[in-house]
Amino acid sequence: APAMAQAKVLKMQATWPASLTLFDNFTYFAERVSKLSGGTLKIEAMPAGQVVPAFEVLDATHKKVLDGAHAWAGYWTGKNKTAILFTGGPGGTFGMDYIDVIGWMFHGGGLELYQEFYQKELKLNVVVLPILPAGPQAFGWFKKPIQTIEDMKGMKCRQTGMAGEVWQALGFTVVNMPGGEIIPAAQRGVIDCAEWVGGIEDLKLGFQNVWKYHYSPGVHENVTIGELIINGDVWKDLSPQHQEIIKSAANEAFLVWWSKWQLQNADALTEMQEKHGVHVLLTPPEILLAFIKKWDEIAATESGKNPFFKKVHESQRAYASKVVPYKRFYFPPYSFMANYYFPPKKK
Amino acid sequence: MSGGPSPALSKFIRSIDWFTDRTGMAIAWLVVPLVGAVTIEVVSRYLFNAPTIWSFDLTYMLYGALFMLGAAFALHKGAHIRTDFFWEKFSVRKKGVIDTISYVVFFFPSIAMLFIISWNEAVYALQINEMSDQTPWRPILWPFKFVVPIACLLLMIQGISELLKSFYMARTGVELEHKEKIEI
Amino acid sequence: MTPDALLGLIMLLTLLGAIFIGVPISFTLLFLAFSFGYLGMGHVVVDLAYFQTIGMMKEELLAAVPLFIFMGFLTEQAGLMERLFTAFRMLLAPMRGALFLVVILTAAVFAMATGIVGAAVTVLGIMASPIMTKANYDPQLSAGAITAGGTLGILIPPSVMLIVMGPVLGVSVADLYAAAFGPGFLLAAAYITYLLGRSLINPKLGPPVPVEERVHSLGVMLTEVVLGTVPLLVLITFTLGSILAGFATPTEAAGVGATGALILTLLYRRFSWASLQRALVSTMSTSSMVLLLAVTSNVFGAVFARLGTANWITESLLGLQLPPTMMLIMVLVLIFLLGWPFEWPAIILVFLPIFYPVVKAMEVDMIWFGALVAVVLQTAFLSPPVAMSAYYLKQVVKGWSLATIYAGMFQFMIIQVICIGLIVAFPPIATWFPNRLLEASRTQVIPEEHKKILEQQRTAPSLEDDEYSRSRRQ
Numbered sequence A: 001a002p003a004m005a006q007a008k009v010l011k012m013q014a015t016w017p018a019s020l021t022l023f024d025n026f027t028y029f030a031e032r033v034s035k036l037s038g039g040t041l042k043i044e045a046m047p048a049g050q051v052v053p054a055f056e057v058l059d060a061t062h063k064k065v066l067d068g069a070h071a072w073a074g075y076w077t078g079k080n081k082t083a084i085l086f087t088g089g090p091g092g093t094f095g096m097d098y099i100d101v102i103g104w105m106f107h108g109g110g111l112e113l114y115q116e117f118y119q120k121e122l123k124l125n126v127v128v129l130p131i132l133p134a135g136p137q138a139f140g141w142f143k144k145p146i147q148t149i150e151d152m153k154g155m156k157c158r159q160t161g162m163a164g165e166v167w168q169a170l171g172f173t174v175v176n177m178p179g180g181e182i183i184p185a186a187q188r189g190v191i192d193c194a195e196w197v198g199g200i201e202d203l204k205l206g207f208q209n210v211w212k213y214h215y216s217p218g219v220h221e222n223v224t225i226g227e228l229i230i231n232g233d234v235w236k237d238l239s240p241q242h243q244e245i246i247k248s249a250a251n252e253a254f255l256v257w258w259s260k261w262q263l264q265n266a267d268a269l270t271e272m273q274e275k276h277g278v279h280v281l282l283t284p285p286e287i288l289l290a291f292i293k294k295w296d297e298i299a300a301t302e303s304g305k306n307p308f309f310k311k312v313h314e315s316q317r318a319y320a321s322k323v324v325p326y327k328r329f330y331f332p333p334y335s336f337m338a339n340y341y342f343p344p345k346k347k
Numbered sequence B: 001m002s003g004g005p006s007p008a009l010s011k012f013i014r015s016i017d018w019f020t021d022r023t024g025m026a027i028a029w030l031v032v033p034l035v036g037a038v039t040i041e042v043v044s045r046y047l048f049n050a051p052t053i054w055s056f057d058l059t060y061m062l063y064g065a066l067f068m069l070g071a072a073f074a075l076h077k078g079a080h081i082r083t084d085f086f087w088e089k090f091s092v093r094k095k096g097v098i099d100t101i102s103y104v105v106f107f108f109p110s111i112a113m114l115f116i117i118s119w120n121e122a123v124y125a126l127q128i129n130e131m132s133d134q135t136p137w138r139p140i141l142w143p144f145k146f147v148v149p150i151a152c153l154l155l156m157i158q159g160i161s162e163l164l165k166s167f168y169m170a171r172t173g174v175e176l177e178h179k180e181k182i183e184i
Numbered sequence C: 001m002t003p004d005a006l007l008g009l010i011m012l013l014t015l016l017g018a019i020f021i022g023v024p025i026s027f028t029l030l031f032l033a034f035s036f037g038y039l040g041m042g043h044v045v046v047d048l049a050y051f052q053t054i055g056m057m058k059e060e061l062l063a064a065v066p067l068f069i070f071m072g073f074l075t076e077q078a079g080l081m082e083r084l085f086t087a088f089r090m091l092l093a094p095m096r097g098a099l100f101l102v103v104i105l106t107a108a109v110f111a112m113a114t115g116i117v118g119a120a121v122t123v124l125g126i127m128a129s130p131i132m133t134k135a136n137y138d139p140q141l142s143a144g145a146i147t148a149g150g151t152l153g154i155l156i157p158p159s160v161m162l163i164v165m166g167p168v169l170g171v172s173v174a175d176l177y178a179a180a181f182g183p184g185f186l187l188a189a190a191y192i193t194y195l196l197g198r199s200l201i202n203p204k205l206g207p208p209v210p211v212e213e214r215v216h217s218l219g220v221m222l223t224e225v226v227l228g229t230v231p232l233l234v235l236i237t238f239t240l241g242s243i244l245a246g247f248a249t250p251t252e253a254a255g256v257g258a259t260g261a262l263i264l265t266l267l268y269r270r271f272s273w274a275s276l277q278r279a280l281v282s283t284m285s286t287s288s289m290v291l292l293l294a295v296t297s298n299v300f301g302a303v304f305a306r307l308g309t310a311n312w313i314t315e316s317l318l319g320l321q322l323p324p325t326m327m328l329i330m331v332l333v334l335i336f337l338l339g340w341p342f343e344w345p346a347i348i349l350v351f352l353p354i355f356y357p358v359v360k361a362m363e364v365d366m367i368w369f370g371a372l373v374a375v376v377l378q379t380a381f382l383s384p385p386v387a388m389s390a391y392y393l394k395q396v397v398k399g400w401s402l403a404t405i406y407a408g409m410f411q412f413m414i415i416q417v418i419c420i421g422l423i424v425a426f427p428p429i430a431t432w433f434p435n436r437l438l439e440a441s442r443t444q445v446i447p448e449e450h451k452k453i454l455e456q457q458r459t460a461p462s463l464e465d466d467e468y469s470r471s472r473r474q
Ligand code: NA
Pocket: A137, A195, A196, A197, A221
C-alpha cells in the first residue's frame, strides 16, 4: 500500500469506446506499465468522450487536459495531410507491410519525423510512439456483389478520412455519418456499402445482420498504425526509467495485442461464414489497382504543395526501395505456403 | 427609488437589448440554409443519385453556429432553464439578489475564461490553416472555430444588460422585464 | 474514495443546491466545473471546456434538434392541428367521451409531427378546452387528457429528447425511434381506454357532442376529414417514413420534414415573413437552450469523470449486489424522482451518464432501457407540482385552476406507472419493432443474378503473386 500512495498516475484517453478490441491494446499497455514499474507508474486508460470528445484528444494532450492519448494519426489530416503517412498510409506506402513500416520508424528515421511533425510542423507539445497495429483492414461490406469499379460507382458508401478522399476522386458516392448510425443506415438502405475495420470489430458492430457480402483485402489501410501521444512536459517529468518502461510497454502491446487480434479475426471470419451465412469474397484486383493509382496522384499533388509531406513520403520511398525488393526475394509468398497447406475451398 | 431607472441606465440597457435582438434575429436565419443544405442533400441523392460533397460539413457548421451564437439571444429572452421549484415563490428583490450574484460570480468569470481559450484555439487553427477532416470536401475550419469566442463575446455583452437589470431588481424590488418560460 | 472523488461528490451536491435555488442551470454547471475542476486538475479545466464545446458543435446528428423543432413550429403555424381536431370531432361526434377520444387521437397524430411538448398542450388547450367546458365535460379529466396527450409529443418520434439521448446511451437514434413507437401507442391506447371507460360508466363525465353541433352532410364531413388529415399524414410519412423505410438519417429526415412543413404553410396560405421570423427565432432560442445545456453538462460530466467520482458511484451502486431488475427499477425510480425538480435535458445530460455505467454493467438492452427512460421522463412532464404541461395549459386556459389540472394529471400518472410496469415486464413492447426491422434485413434472400456473380468470383484469379500461382496450378 505505501508504494501505491506514491504511484504516479497518468490520465490518458482513447479515441474509441471501451467496447472495441482496439481499446484492449490500451488496457494491455496500462497493465504492463503498472507491472514493469512495480506499481510506481500507473496509466488510467479512459474511453472516448470521458474527458474530451474523441477527436479532440491531440489538442487536449498538447494542452495537458490529458496526460496522454491512444489515437490514430489519420484523424489529424485536417491539420496537415502528412499525418496519414505516419499510420503507414494508404497502400502500406510503397508496398511496405507492418514490420517494414515499423522498421522505417525505428531504423529509417520515421519516428524522428513523426516527432518533428507534431512538435515543429503542428507546434504541439507532445511526444508520440507507435502502439496499435489495427490492420490490415477489410475492403468492406456490400449490399450486393461487386465485380468492377463501375459497379461501385452507383453505390452509396460510408467512407471516411483519406480513403474517402481517394474514393471521392474516383467518382464514388461517399457518404459520411456518425459511427452509431452506420448499422441502422445500412439496415434501412441509406447506404449500400461501408468500410469499418474487418473481422471481430465488424462482427461486434453487426454488419453480418444487414449485409452478406464481405470483401477483403483492401489497400486503404493494409498497414494502419495507432499512436500513443504523451504531453511533452509530462514526458520530461518522468524518470528515465519510467520513460523506458513506457517505450517498451508500447512495443510489447504492439506485438502481443496484434497477434491476439489476428486470432480473434480468424475466429470472427469463421463465425461470419458459418453462423451468419456471410459470403467472404476477394476484392477484384482492378478495384485495388485503381485505388493505389489514384492515391499516388493525390500523394503527388500533396507533395507539390506540402514540403513536409514530400519529405516524409520520400523518406518512406527510400526505405521501401531497400526492404520491399529484399523481402520479395527472401520471404516466400504467403499464398504459396497457404495454398499448399490450406488450399481455398472450391464450393 | 421610484420612477424606474435613470434615463442613462435605461438607455444603456435598452441599447444592449436592441443589439442582441437584432443580431439574434439575423443569426436565426442560419436555420434556413441549414434546412436547405440537408434537403438538397437528400433530394440530390435520391432523385439524381448524386449526393453533394459539402452538405455534411455545412450541416454541422450551421447547427453549431446557430446554437452557440443564439445563446446570447436566448439569455435575453430568459430561455436558459432554471428550476422553478422555489424560484417562482421568491420576491422580486430576492430574485434580483440571486441573479446579481450568479452573474458576477458564475457567469462572467466562466464565459471570460472560455473566451480567452477559444480565441487562442481559433487563432491557432487560422495559423495552421486547419481544415475539416470529416469529409473529402475539407473546408477550412477556422471560421467555425471563431464561432466560440464570438458567442462568448455576445453572451458577455448581453450579460451586462442582464446584470444591470438584476441589480436594479435587487436594489428596488421592481422587475424591469418579465421573462416567460419557453417551450421544450 | 479518493480525495478527488470526494471533491466531485461535493461538486454534485453543490450543483443540486444551486439548481434548486433557481440559478440558470447551464451557467451553474460551467462555473462549478471550472471551480472544482481547478482544484482537481488546475487551469487546464478551461481547455477541457473548450474541447467539449467544439466537439459538441461538430456533432452532425444533433443538427436534427433545431430541424425538428423548426418543423414543429411550422406545423403549428400552418394550423394543421386545428384541422385535425375539427376533422376528428366531426367523425366521432355521436360517441360518449367523443371529445376525449378526439383529444388523444389528435395529440397522438400530432406527436408524430412535432418533437416537443409545448405546442400540443397549448394548441389543444386553446381549441379543446372551450368546447369541452361547453359540452359539460369533467374539467379534471379534460385537463388530464390534454396534458397527457400533449406529452406524447416528446415520446412518440420525432422526439428531440430521443435525439439527445441516443449518443448518451451509445445507441442509434433511429433504433430509439423505432423502440419508442410501442410505448407511445400503448400509452395512447391506455389513455383512451381509461377515458372512454370512465365516460361509459358515468356519461356525465363525457357526454356525446350535442346533436345540433354535429355535421350531418357526409360531403362536408369527408372534405374536412381529408383536408384535415391527409396533409399531416403525408408530412409524417415523409419524415418518419424516410427514417424507418430507408431514405434518410434522423438529421436528413428532420431537414426534409422542415421543408415539407414549410411547403404546407404555403399551401394553407398561413405563410408570412413575420411568422417565419417568429418560428426561426423560437427555434434558435429553444435549440440554444437545450444544446448549450448539453455542452455545459458535458463539461461538468467530464470533470466529474476525471475527478473519479463517476467511477466511485458506479462501484458503490454495483457493490449493493442487487438483482438486475431491482437495480433497474431503482434507477428508474431515481430518474423519476429527479424528474420532479429537473427538466428532461438536465436529467438526460447530467444524471443519465452517472447511471449509465451501472446499467451497462448489468448488460441490459440499451434500446429497451432508453425507451423506459423516455417514458419515465415523459411522466415527469405530468408530475405535479413541477410539470411543464400544467404551466402551458394554465397559460391558455384561465378557467381551470392549477388544482383542477393537477388532479387530472395525477390520474394519468397512475396510468403512466402501470404502463412503465408493463414495459419492464414485457420488453418486446419496446424492442419488438426495432428487432423486426433488424430481422427484415437479416432474412434477405440472395437473388439469382447475385448467385452467378458469386460463382464467378469464387473461381476468379486472386491477388496472389502471379508466378507462384501459376506454378501451383501446374
Ligand atoms: Na477503417
